[in-house]
Amino acid sequence: MTRTRSLARKGLPSLLAVCAMATYGATASAANGLSLETVSDYTLWYPDGSANTDLDTEGAGFWNAMTAPGTLWTPTHWYKDNSVYDTDLYDPDRTGFSGDNDSGNFDPANTGISMVMAHGECGDVTTVNCASDADCGLGSYCPGEPLLAGESKTCIAESYRRIFTSSTHSQHNNQVWYGSQLFQSPLRNLAFGEDASSGSFGGAGLNGGTNVAIIVNSCGARSRYVGDFLPMFAGVHTVMMTMPTAAYRDKSGTVAFSDTRQWSARGSTFANFILTNTNAPATDAWFNPTMSSNGFMSTDGEHAFGAQIALASDSTWAATTSHLFNESWLGTTFESNDAKGNGYFGAWFACNYDCATYGD
Amino acid sequence: MRSSIVLSIACALVATACSSAPQEPSPSGSAGTGPSTSPAAPADVRAGFVHAVERSRFRVGDNPAERLEFGSRKIVGDEGVFATRPTGLVLAISNADAPTRARPPLPGGAEAHDALVRSYFLGAGLPADQMRDVSPYAVVSKVGRSGPDFATLAGSKLEYYFSTVSRQIDGIPVSDSFAWARLDADGNAVLESVYWPEIPAQVVRDALAFEARLEDAPTRAALLARVPREGKLVIHHTPGEWDGAFEATATYDVGEERGKVSHFDVEGRRIELSHERENAWGDLSKGPPRLEATP
Numbered sequence: 001m002t003r004t005r006s007l008a009r010k011g012l013p014s015l016l017a018v019c020a021m022a023t024y025g026a027t028a029s030a031a032n033g034l035s036l037e038t039v040s041d042y043t044l045w046y047p048d049g050s051a052n053t054d055l056d057t058e059g060a061g062f063w064n065a066m067t068a069p070g071t072l073w074t075p076t077h078w079y080k081d082n083s084v085y086d087t088d089l090y091d092p093d094r095t096g097f098s099g100d101n102d103s104g105n106f107d108p109a110n111t112g113i114s115m116v117m118a119h120g121e122c123g124d125v126t127t128v129n130c131a132s133d134a135d136c137g138l139g140s141y142c143p144g145e146p147l148l149a150g151e152s153k154t155c156i157a158e159s160y161r162r163i164f165t166s167s168t169h170s171q172h173n174n175q176v177w178y179g180s181q182l183f184q185s186p187l188r189n190l191a192f193g194e195d196a197s198s199g200s201f202g203g204a205g206l207n208g209g210t211n212v213a214i215i216v217n218s219c220g221a222r223s224r225y226v227g228d229f230l231p232m233f234a235g236v237h238t239v240m241m242t243m244p245t246a247a248y249r250d251k252s253g254t255v256a257f258s259d260t261r262q263w264s265a266r267g268s269t270f271a272n273f274i275l276t277n278t279n280a281p282a283t284d285a286w287f288n289p290t291m292s293s294n295g296f297m298s299t300d301g302e303h304a305f306g307a308q309i310a311l312a313s314d315s316t317w318a319a320t321t322s323h324l325f326n327e328s329w330l331g332t333t334f335e336s337n338d339a340k341g342n343g344y345f346g347a348w349f350a351c352n353y354d355c356a357t358y359g360d
Numbered sequence: 361m362r363s364s365i366v367l368s369i370a371c372a373l374v375a376t377a378c379s380s381a382p383q384e385p386s387p388s389g390s391a392g393t394g395p396s397t398s399p400a401a402p403a404d405v406r407a408g409f410v411h412a413v414e415r416s417r418f419r420v421g422d423n424p425a426e427r428l429e430f431g432s433r434k435i436v437g438d439e440g441v442f443a444t445r446p447t448g449l450v451l452a453i454s455n456a457d458a459p460t461r462a463r464p465p466l467p468g469g470a471e472a473h474d475a476l477v478r479s480y481f482l483g484a485g486l487p488a489d490q491m492r493d494v495s496p497y498a499v500v501s502k503v504g505r506s507g508p509d510f511a512t513l514a515g516s517k518l519e520y521y522f523s524t525v526s527r528q529i530d531g532i533p534v535s536d537s538f539a540w541a542r543l544d545a546d547g548n549a550v551l552e553s554v555y556w557p558e559i560p561a562q563v564v565r566d567a568l569a570f571e572a573r574l575e576d577a578p579t580r581a582a583l584l585a586r587v588p589r590e591g592k593l594v595i596h597h598t599p600g601e602w603d604g605a606f607e608a609t610a611t612y613d614v615g616e617e618r619g620k621v622s623h624f625d626v627e628g629r630r631i632e633l634s635h636e637r638e639n640a641w642g643d644l645s646k647g648p649p650r651l652e653a654t655p
Contacts, residue, residue, distance in 0.1 A: 053620075065431075068430065071430070119618065218618070227506075230507075260619050261620075265599040268599065272601045289553075290538060326457075342506055346501065348499065350499045356500055
């Protein structure tokens with residue numbers, strides 16, 4: 001179902017094409033597919049519907065805008081609810097399980113953007129009060145965040161991260177695992193973007209292809225442990241994620257935390273940023289305050305701290321930085337910009353508070 | 361100086377875009393009964409603010425041209441795009457290779473950035489009495505060799521700040537309105553966005569009445585008995601990307617489990633905002649089914 005089309009057929013003004021070539025070099029081929037997987041129906045986990053989400057609605061705002069006539073992107077597929085399998089994200093070359101099939105689903109060839117929106121979990125928030133990392137011990141940290149009088153921070157432990165699906169076609173108990181935990185090597189289940197343009201440096205074959213992978217889930221990333229996500233990088237240009245940052249004990253002594261918010265306009269807002277200027281750095285659309293202000297919540301409404309994070313890995317410092325800082329949305333569709341190695345790793349994150357002062 | 365000259369030329373070349381106001385919202389609503397779309401009398405609104413390229417510190421660059429594209433009216437120049445949606449949402453984004461990107465951030469840290477963004481938007485016409493606060497949003501980075509070295513990189517490096525202006529009317533937060541900018545060392549906008557629509561005066565009156573009822577102890581206790589936990593009163597309105605009718609209403613917002621924020625009226629009844637309904641952003645029943653029966 002993946003379709004591609006040449007730059008010429010997009011009818012881009014010649015000026016844009018000249019700028020793009022000057023900035024990003026000649027292109028051998030373009031990756032314009034759009035893959036989207038969203039889960040609103042979690043009744044397999046909670047039959048009463050209490051865990052259902054608005055993520056299909058969020059996805060609709062993204063899908064409909066991004067696949068409208070005249071955009072850079074064409075529909076690959078949008079899977080919803082029971083059609084989102086846990087095997088869609090696992091790489092069979094990494095897991096050794098033939099039932100896994102990211103190649104045909106989340107990470108197909110010639111895909112410009114792949115996005116999954118689903119539940120995650122925040123079980124890495126501990127009950128240990130802290131004022132600094134020293135209070136948390138090995139394998140956990142004290143998050144940076146503004147506090148109200150009478151509150152204290154609580155430690156966050158390095159833990160495996162998860163994406164939850166809810167499908168009758170599950171092969172992994174409707175869970176996609178990634179990241180690491182104390183003293184363990186990072187899980188290597190996920191590998192994005194490997195194809196002929198990137199080469200197979202990531203040990204994931206050449207059967208991937210997405211250039212920008214986006215994961216929206218609860219507590220999907222923690223700033224201190226993003227290095228655990230290096231195995232995801234097998235040619236993908238950038239991985240964008242949501243990263244709640246707050247963990248605290250409130251005045252009543254209850255442990256609480258910030259979370260990724262169910263925000264119906266996430267998809268439409270993100271798409272509008274992308275489509276407003278495809279010559280802007282791709283990360284701008286993820287990093288801006290509209291996304292970070294609305295993208296997080298806390299149960300008390302006072303600690304909705306979080307960051308929109310973008311990660312990249314490539315063979316050089318310059319290439320890694322370029323993915324995060326310079327590469328435009330037009331540039332993300334160029335296969336020639338695929339990562340060619342993973343010797344360098346970078347993380348940029350845009351907080352919805354002054355994390356340069358309070359920490360992350 | 362060059363920026364203002366070029367901007368003036370840009371405005372002259374795209375006079376239509378610079379002089380014609382975007383479609384004005386004509387909303388109304390009432391607290392406690394859910395959103396309403398009945399038109400309000402023009403004078404019976406609390407002022408909004410629609411940003412405009414001629415008042416902007418954003419530079420579109422040479423060769424500006426106007427385009428209607430993907431729901432926005434855009435002024436596209438060699439250095440960036442200044443886009444306005446029919447709702448009045450403005451989004452200005454410079455190109456990856458625009459000269460402003462090569463300039464250092466504004467010196468002076470968060471405080472200086474916040475102060476200049478505040479004065480910038482006030483000077484551009486944002487109603488001073490509706491400014492709630494100005495907050496710094498930091499963008500930080502870590503880049504290094506992969507593996508153990510990365511994990512031991514000490515802290516993060518500050519790259520730049522955004523400053524975000526939040527809104528209130530008569531003390532009630534208007535949670536969906538915003539104005540924000542990222543300024544370079546010259547005080548020019550690298551990126552900026554504003555959505556600050558007119559709010560029907562009736563919505564504000566309803567919000568103040570809601571607030572007064574919350575100050576009544578028995579009413580407040582009755583509400584808290586019906587909602588999951590304590591929350592706060594805010595005015596909501598439809599997002600700037602919303603193509604449907606503008607709506608605004610005051611609700612009591614409560615954070616729930618699993619990332620959900622719910623809205624309630626003063627009686628504790630749940631309110632569903634139009635843009636949060638299941639098919640709000642497109643019919644979810646459409647689209648081809650997944651073909652394979654098993655993975």
